[in-house]
Amino acid sequence: MSSDICVRVNNVHKSFQRGDEILHVLIGLTLEVPEREFLGLMGPSGSGKTTLLNLIAGLDTPDEGEVWVRDQCISQMNESRLAEWRTRNLGFIFQFYHLLPVLTAYQNVELPLLLLPLSGRQRRQQVLAALDIVHLSDRIHHKPGQLSGGQQQRVGIARAIVTDPALIVADEPTGDLDAHSAEEILDLLGELRNSMQKTIVMVTHDPRAAARADRILHLEKGRLVDEAPEAARLAGRG
């Protein structure tokens, strides 16, 4: 695999059984995401974009084809190896944040680090650094219920970057936020790409969010249909 390609999806098929019916969600899909690219995935509901995101994140396996992230074929890994791989190589940002309500912001961000062989001091340094990046150093002892939606999503982003992964996937990260908070989150994602050299794959319905991406791919009925960065940027400005 070429060293400047972060994600390669190669002729992937994925289908689900619903009752007697078989739904072909992804059909021979192939794509490459270069290192440090901010890729937007758009498409109508049921087009397969979340399924594609799950495959890239190693949360699901394809029926056919391969998914490579850097030099590792994650579609061949078993559940245990995938879990280890995700801890070190992947940050996931959810639409609904999915912070653990019983834990503080600090403890939520610390969760992935508990899986790594780090001392308490090292963990603390990394958690504080991640919370600093998302400008929440003054909220570390707050629980999710005490934070706004935008702040919760920023904690979610800190949790996604705390292990310093190369790849960040975001599933509609602004879908549950007001316009102002959404802008802040998109600014943060841009900063991650620009300052921290992260590769970002983002699923979104929001044209303004998509406009922040370097490239936008449209999915329809399990296939990529076009590539339209300029149109999206224009839509974002409009």
Place this chain on the structure above:
Amino acid sequence: MKFMLLVLQNVRRNKLRTTLTCLGTMVLVVVVTLVWSVLTNLQAQLDQDKSKMKAIVTERWRIPSQMPYAYARGLSEGAARKEGDIRPEDSMSWSFYGGSTDPEKRTRESMLFAIAMEPRKMTTMLDELDDLPDSQAQELKRVADAMEKNVQAIIVGKDRLAALKRRVGDRFKLTSINYKGIDLEFEILGVFPPGRYDQSAIMNIEYLNRSLEKYERETGRKHVQADRSMNLFWLVVPDTAAFNKISGQIMESPDYKAPAVRVETLAAGVATFMEPLKDILWGMRWLLAPAVLATLSLVIANAISISVRERYTEFAVLKVLGYKPWQILTIVLCEALIIGTLSGLLSAALTWLVVNHVVGGLPVQLGFFGKFYVPAAAFWWGTAVGAGTALVGSLLPAWTACRVRVAQVFARVA
């Protein structure tokens, strides 16, 4: 250990549910602890110390056993008659004298049943009184010595004394219910150390024997109980071989044929006494205790299942973050174990404290057993019951949690 904070936070998450689960666990551990305490106490009676066995001599064909007191002298020698015969290490006779302090009305409060025996045998033959702390042993010996000199003296347990509304130094008269016409007057010389003998009393057998003789002198005829005043006779033998030998000596002796006697180990005697209760005890051991354990597992399984169902999304998030199934399984099992272990330990400790030190023993009215106590072992078995049932009850919910399929969970959430 790194996950312990998460486990503890989850336990604290729904305080009402955790509290109710703990309370349910505690109630059921109390039941198990009490049932097992009774069974353990009974088993202890059956498992005599083989290095110091007690043999029990009773009338062979009649219940209740009633033998002539004249048997006592020969039995105390183990019926040894010829060379090669052996003698017991110690012995005591048991006679029971009961009556009421109120000649008109017999109430529970006015009744007193006393063991008539040689007072000096109290400190060597009676369970628990033969193993007292020094200060209590000295006081008991002082009372026993005084009772040897004063045949009208009696020693009474604290609860019985309170029921009779008497105190040490008081004199009182009993109108007998099992020795008609022989009403005895007593002087209270002491109180038993708190515990097994709180409802008991011991009088000097010499007083009963003298009274029976006096009755004969005054009426010109023997009292109907005169030749039936000894109910039991205990012998201490060093081992099973000595028991078999002495048992043979007694059974072969012509002195104990009218009425005939039988000799058995105390454990066998207890077992015979327990025979009518064996179905109840079997039910307690094999039905009640397992049913309680199963219920306990279900209570915990239910609580943990609800908790797991509510947190499918969180488990999926943990998986996304890189948590492996066994780590999620461990987190859920640890939550249940914390609840079960702490509840079990607390419950056992409270049961032990309340039964042994507040109530003063379980008032199980079973023959001559006295009160039952919760053994110190309840601390570990209560904890083990809580932990074990929590573990069993949480296995399925924990397995469900660790098998959560991330893609399905988030498809539902979206």
